[in-house]
Amino acid sequence: MTKLYCLSAGEVTTGIKNLDFSAEEYIFQILERIEKIDVKINAFTTVNKNCALNTARSIDKKIRDEEKNIGPLAGVAIGIKDNICTRGLKTTCASKMLEEYVPPYDATVVKKLKDSDAIIIGKLNLDEFAMGSTTEYSRHGSTRNPWNIDCVPGGSSGGSAASVAASECAVSLGSDTGGSVRCPASFCSVVGLKPTYGCVSRFGLISYANSLEQIGPMGKTVSDVVLVMNSIAGMDDNDQTTIFGVPNYRVQPKKNIRVGLVKELVEGADDEISKCIYNAMDLFAKSDCKCEEISMKSIEYALASYYTIATAEASSNLARYDNIRYGFDSSPDTYEMNTYFAKVRSNFGEEVKRRIIIGSYVLSSGYYGKYYMKAQKIRSLLKQEITSLYKKYDVLITPTMPVLPFKFGEKIDDPLKMYNIDVDTVLANLTGIPAISIPAGFSKGLPIGLQIMANESQEQTLFDAASLFESTANVQRSPEL
Amino acid sequence: MVSNDEIKHLGWLSRLELADGEITRYASQIKEIIGYLDKLDSISLAEIEPLHSKKEFSELRKDNAVSFGADVLGLANKRKDGFVKGPRMV
Numbered sequence: 348m349t350k351l352y353c354l355s356a357g358e359v360t361t362g363i364k365n366l367d368f369s370a371e372e373y374i375f376q377i378l379e380r381i382e383k384i385d386v387k388i389n390a391f392t393t394v395n396k397n398c399a400l401n402t403a404r405s406i407d408k409k410i411r412d413e414e415k416n417i418g419p420l421a422g423v424a425i426g427i428k429d430n431i432c433t434r435g436l437k438t439t440c441a442s443k444m445l446e447e448y449v450p451p452y453d454a455t456v457v458k459k460l461k462d463s464d465a466i467i468i469g470k471l472n473l474d475e476f477a478m479g480s481t482t483e484y485s486r487h488g489s490t491r492n493p494w495n496i497d498c499v500p501g502g503s504s505g506g507s508a509a510s511v512a513a514s515e516c517a518v519s520l521g522s523d524t525g526g527s528v529r530c531p532a533s534f535c536s537v538v539g540l541k542p543t544y545g546c547v548s549r550f551g552l553i554s555y556a557n558s559l560e561q562i563g564p565m566g567k568t569v570s571d572v573v574l575v576m577n578s579i580a581g582m583d584d585n586d587q588t589t590i591f592g593v594p595n596y597r598v599q600p601k602k603n604i605r606v607g608l609v610k611e612l613v614e615g616a617d618d619e620i621s622k623c624i625y626n627a628m629d630l631f632a633k634s635d636c637k638c639e640e641i642s643m644k645s646i647e648y649a650l651a652s653y654y655t656i657a658t659a660e661a662s663s664n665l666a667r668y669d670n671i672r673y674g675f676d677s678s679p680d681t682y683e684m685n686t687y688f689a690k691v692r693s694n695f696g697e698e699v700k701r702r703i704i705i706g707s708y709v710l711s712s713g714y715y716g717k718y719y720m721k722a723q724k725i726r727s728l729l730k731q732e733i734t735s736l737y738k739k740y741d742v743l744i745t746p747t748m749p750v751l752p753f754k755f756g757e758k759i760d761d762p763l764k765m766y767n768i769d770v771d772t773v774l775a776n777l778t779g780i781p782a783i784s785i786p787a788g789f790s791k792g793l794p795i796g797l798q799i800m801a802n803e804s805q806e807q808t809l810f811d812a813a814s815l816f817e818s819t820a821n822v823q824r825s826p827e828l
Numbered sequence: 829m830v831s832n833d834e835i836k837h838l839g840w841l842s843r844l845e846l847a848d849g850e851i852t853r854y855a856s857q858i859k860e861i862i863g864y865l866d867k868l869d870s871i872s873l874a875e876i877e878p879l880h881s882k883k884e885f886s887e888l889r890k891d892n893a894v895s896f897g898a899d900v901l902g903l904a905n906k907r908k909d910g911f912v913k914g915p916r917m918v
Contacts (some may be wrong), residue, residue, distance in 0.1 A: 449903070587887075587889055651864060651865045652868065654861070666842075666843075670905075672904050678905075678906060679915035682916070683916060685843065687915035693845040703842045703844065708830070708834075709865070720878055723878030724873040724876040724879075727878060762857050763860050763864055766861070
């Protein structure tokens with residue numbers, strides 16, 4: 348029997364449209380795969396079994412009836428990070444605070460995917476409220492890395508990356524506030540994109556840090572990521588930060604790209620990772636690209652700026668969880684208002700509480716100028732520096748992560764050590780530019796990701812460079828499970 | 829310096845009930861994290877303007893009241909006569 352669950356999104360939709368196999372057969376295999384594999388990986392928080400099968404049958408009927416409006420993602424199983432609202436399907440943010448929350452509406456991206464005839468196969472695990480880099484901070488338990496189940500899959504979109512690597516779905520959506528799509532993409536050897544700020548609607552994404560985050564697709568290939576982007580990108584009246592543009596991205600490996608390698612970030616990575624990134628630069632050079640090492644002076648302040656702004660916005664955003672309008676069962680009867688709120692809000696997890704307190708600290712009277720305002724100025728400085736670099740280079744390359752996937756529990760007791768692993772990814776969020784992580788190689792059997800960053804709204808340049816690298820590097824995507 | 833009292837106060841401002849063990853643990857961890865954020869002091873930024881939104885106020889959509897039905901009200905655990913029931917004010 349053909350392993351339909353191993354197919355890329357492009358292959359799935361072509362096969363279904365050509366009647367090589369039905370959407371129902373494919374979804375049935377995907378559900379069987381999830382049942383068999385997810386006990387090991389724990390990528391899913393909810394599986395949308397019945398609804399997925401019904402949708403598959405209705406797509407098959409549309410194709411049999413030769414209807415004209417068959418969507419570009421017809422039949423493709425897509426997993427959705429569990430902080431993106433899905434009508435009628437639990438959206439928990441991996442938190443007790445939302446453990447029973449069933450949204451009465453679809454996020455814009457989910458609506459667009461449904462309009463493209465994609466099939467929502469389920470909701471995917473994450474660090475609580477997307478705060479973390481390992482998926483260890485989930486109320487549903489940690490997701491495991493398909494390449495080595497003793498290691499973390501990265502985070503916060505760990506379920507989104509692991510499910511694709513483990514062939515439990517063809518593609519997925521994650522959200523990226525400081526690297527939350529790219530980190531797990533790197534750790535699980537899949538492709539993950541953080542689009543330009545405003546390129547994809549955030550309506551229905553449960554907020555953590557609004558000025559930094561974007562929803563982004565993950566897949567086994569650049570081509571699959573492009574396919575999803577063509578469905579989800581574009582203006583949305585419900586998100587005023589979206590920018591004008593009708594997505595029409597293509598896969599066209601281009602040569603003669605001008606590539607700048609950010610020296611500080613390569614030198615700061617572990618040796619095996621630096622070596623792999625220099626090898627990646629050699630591959631670009633062999634494809635007639637002009638490659639140079641460059642230096643970014645202000646990059647050393649990026650992480651401090653990021654954690655100031657992200658925690659400040661988190662402390663404000665999470666103030667809304669009072670357990671009154673929705674939440675878990677805890678009666679407000681007999682309680683005075685403030686006492687009740689403090690009591691129920693103590694059910695936030697360890698990392699969420701830590702970030703709320705740090706955010707309250709940096710916004711406090713007397714500290715606002717010292718931390719928050721300076722962090723916003725660093726953001727300006729980074730933007731100036733990066734704008735001037737993009738006059739000379741089409742793309743900048745760095746490692747996605749400075750370390751290999753590590754064992755569970757290795758960094759969880761040392762939050763600063765954990766924050767430090769985001770050092771390569773936060774730049775793209777602070778400056779709003781698009782960035783992609785693409786599999787670049789392995790060391791000790793564990794994946795290494797290459798990060799490629801392009802200037803604002805230059806997604807096509809990013810895809811050109813990424814598909815060129817993908818075609819020359821040819822790195823394995825899915826492990827045997 | 830981040831003291832236990834400061835963490836307790838921030839916890840109260842954020843409406844988070846913290847156990848004594850949590851206060852001590854957070855004080856030590858957050859002291860280290862804030863120490864790292866102090867890196868922002870080591871660069872001169874007097875001439876730099878902070879990054880801000882490019883949108884003009886006039887460009888923003890008017891927030892109209894969104895109507896909602898029983899499906900939204902049904903999300904609340906405690907309801908009475910079509911209202912969401914909360915804790916007492918005093």
